[in-house]
Amino acid sequence: RDRTLNLTLLHMLKEKQFEGKIALAARNESEARTYKSAGAHVVLRPYTDASEQGADALSEAMFLLPPDVDWPITVQEIQLKPGSAFSGSTIRVLPLRAQTGLSILAIRRAGQIIFDPEPDFQLFPGDHLVLMGDPGDLGYAETILHQSVGAVNTRSQDRFTMGEIRVAPNSSRVGQTLAELKFRQDYGATVVGILRGDMRISTPLLTDTLQPGDRLIIIGTEETVEKLKKLSPL
Known part of the structure; x- marks a missing residue:
């Protein structure tokens, strides 16, 4: 350990x-x-x-x-x-x-x-x-x-994956905290990290505010992550 x-x-x-x-x-x-x-x-x-x-x-x-x-x-x-x-x-x-x-x-x-x-x-x-x-x-x-998901439940929309989406410089979400963003409630995915220039925030807090150009590391179902990537930059 x-x-x-x-x-x-x-x-x-x-x-x-x-x-x-x-x-x-x-x-x-x-x-x-x-x-x-x-x-x-x-x-x-x-x-x-x-x-x-x-x-x-x-x-x-x-x-x-x-x-x-x-x-x-x-x-x-x-x-x-x-x-x-x-x-x-x-x-x-x-x-x-x-x-x-x-x-x-x-x-x-x-x-x-x-x-x-x-x-x-x-x-x-x-x-x-x-x-x-x-x-x-x-x-x-x-x-x-270690029980695996059964074949009937292994459709792509049921599997979890990670993705990256950007925050646009002029986004209305700039300055909002993760709590205010209600990311999971509104988008069905969870923000597990933020890349901000050379800084890596591996465990973001709900009080962290979004900055222009932030790259959000998200995790969710493949279907949800793909939809969010198409919306990038937010």
Whole structure:
């Protein structure tokens, strides 16, 4: 797992006054020292033992070891693939909690981490779901999330894709915030990024205002994205 995510999760657990012991798997000695300095109780070093180097689960997982329980609760990332039946769905409709008992601790998207996502948080292909729960349920959770959309539902209008549309210099939308634009309500797509000259805004806020020449990175169904591209520049 990404070192930044591990350290962020460790910091969050300490802030929440988690009483168990925390163990992190390091990929090298420098990372091991960083985790130890940050307050991890145990640092696993699979790279020091050749027989352990093939143990992907060990190198990818973070374990929370409560003092009164003799089995680990695992925190693990599962990436939502483009063909997943749940791409475009909200967390609310995911059957993970009901079928596995796992909790979604955070979502990692485009280098940003969203903790405690709301039930109406919409998932997109490439999102990394940080799941917490019984290690034995993680395999089943991965199977659920990797379910493909059936052939009957794989028409182009049902598949999600990304596109880019420009904001014209004299557009009436210049100066409007994303909240005021009501992009999803009016156009059926979501703005997931803004390219502004040499600046890349990977997680735009609803309070961000549109500027002349902005290039909006949008995600939606193929049908919706194609329609919007024909309207460009807005």
